[in-house]
Amino acid sequence: MNVLGIETSCDETSVGLVDETGNVLANVIATQVDIHARYGGIVPEIASRQHVLDIRPVCEQAISDAGIDWGDIDVIAATHGPGLAGSLIVGLNFAKGLAAALDVPLVGVNHMDGHVYAAWADPGGRGGDRSGETGLKPFQRDVGVKPIMCLVVSGGHTELVLLEDHGKFRLLGETRDDAAGEAFDKVARVLGLRYPGGPEIQRVAEGAPETEPFPRAWMRGTDEFSFSGLKTAVINRARKLGVYPRNSPGDEVDPGVVAGMARAFQDSVVDVLVTKTVAAAIREGCAGIVLAGGVAANRQLRETLVARSPVPVAVPPVAMCTDNGAMIAMSGLVNFRNGRLDDWDLDVIPNLRIGSTAAP
Ligand code: KG4
Ligand code: ZN
Numbered sequence: 001m002n003v004l005g006i007e008t009s010c011d012e013t014s015v016g017l018v019d020e021t022g023n024v025l026a027n028v029i030a031t032q033v034d035i036h037a038r039y040g041g042i043v044p045e046i047a048s049r050q051h052v053l054d055i056r057p058v059c060e061q062a063i064s065d066a067g068i069d070w071g072d073i074d075v076i077a078a079t080h081g082p083g084l085a086g087s088l089i090v091g092l093n094f095a096k097g098l099a100a101a102l103d104v105p106l107v108g109v110n111h112m113d114g115h116v117y118a119a120w121a122d123p124g125g126r127g128g129d130r131s132g133e134t135g136l137k138p139f140q141r142d143v144g145v146k147p148i149m150c151l152v153v154s155g156g157h158t159e160l161v162l163l164e165d166h167g168k169f170r171l172l173g174e175t176r177d178d179a180a181g182e183a184f185d186k187v188a189r190v191l192g193l194r195y196p197g198g199p200e201i202q203r204v205a206e207g208a209p210e211t212e213p214f215p216r217a218w219m220r221g222t223d224e225f226s227f228s229g230l231k232t233a234v235i236n237r238a239r240k241l242g243v244y245p246r247n248s249p250g251d252e253v254d255p256g257v258v259a260g261m262a263r264a265f266q267d268s269v270v271d272v273l274v275t276k277t278v279a280a281a282i283r284e285g286c287a288g289i290v291l292a293g294g295v296a297a298n299r300q301l302r303e304t305l306v307a308r309s310p311v312p313v314a315v316p317p318v319a320m321c322t323d324n325g326a327m328i329a330m331s332g333l334v335n336f337r338n339g340r341l342d343d344w345d346l347d348v349i350p351n352l353r354i355g356s357t358a359a360p
Pocket of ligand 1: 323
């Protein structure tokens with residue numbers, strides 16, 4: 001059995017394929033990052049239009065990479081939320097058209113479930129890249145899932161979620177303001193770095209000398225997070241050190257100052273995320289931890305969590321942390337196995353919550 005997964009919730013058009021045991025057969029990603037970089041963030045209408053242009057060639061490439069024919073697809077899975085409405089509509093309707101044409105079932109996938117299930121897909125299958133993979137056994141050898149603590153950190157979400165059984169999520173806490181990735185992106189902008197900010201902050205922070213630390217927002221007694229105070233602290237220090245605001249975009253700033261601030265910012269975010277995730281995993285008696293979402297690509301976050309966790313940590317390879325179709329195919333396979341098929345009236349839900357199939 002082959003499951004095709006379609007992801008268009010944000011600024012990546014991606015189609016992936018997994019087989020019935022979760023081997024990744026293909027994972028093609030057309031990123032729009034360069035198109036949006038000139039605006040310093042995602043422009044929703046441009047994103048939707050680019051998905052329209054890219055979805056068919058990306059899908060054809062995935063099928064060709066997997067070495068299969070259209071007739072070998074047994075299930076079509078597509079992200080139907082959360083995300084940008086216009087972007088989601090492109091992928092979901094393409095999925096409906098394909099499912100109708102091939103006469104196969106349609107399965108809607110929650111994008112956040114998809115991020116978590118990236119840790120179960122086996123990227124060594126055929127289409128994937130194994131670099132950076134650690135921890136828990138791949139899906140096909142790990143059906144008896146015990147409670148697993150999932151930290152899902154992306155551009156739009158920062159959530160601690162308990163995976164109680166396959167496909168069964170319980171949201172324990174989330175950010176009260178900015179998402180972790182959003183904080184990386186906003187702070188990068190203040191420091192004069194390119195969009196998306198996460199990889200840029202990681203790059204300049206590496207090897208930077210230790211500077212005065214930024215505060216940590218612990219939100220004690222809760223599983224919640226807050227990053228807006230940290231963002232304000234960065235802005236205040238950047239003003240004091242003459243890094244922000246710049247009079248014109250080309251203004252030179254001291255790269256040493258920027259690197260030191262990037263490092264102190266990254267240290268603060270990673271410390272809070274790791275400390276709270278490990279504490280929650282111990283409290284809930286978890287058998288393991290899954291780190292997922294675009295920010296899980298961050299090297300320091302990955303390494304610190306692995307070093308500080310008393311239980312095994314699964315982190316998908318970098319290419320499967322940011323938005324991709326293989327993770328949607330994997331999550332679609334789990335939904336299909338749980339009998340969660342959808343009808344033609346499946347709608348996009350831009351504010352869909354993890355652990356839910358309906359609008360809040
Ligand atoms: O999951 P994702 O691809 O898209 C959303 O669903 O939001 O996550 C994108 C986010 C962006 O905020 C980006 O800056 C962040 O992930 N990100 C990183 C790194 N790579 C991507 N943040 C920190 N370090 C990285 N290496
Ligand atoms: Zn995402």
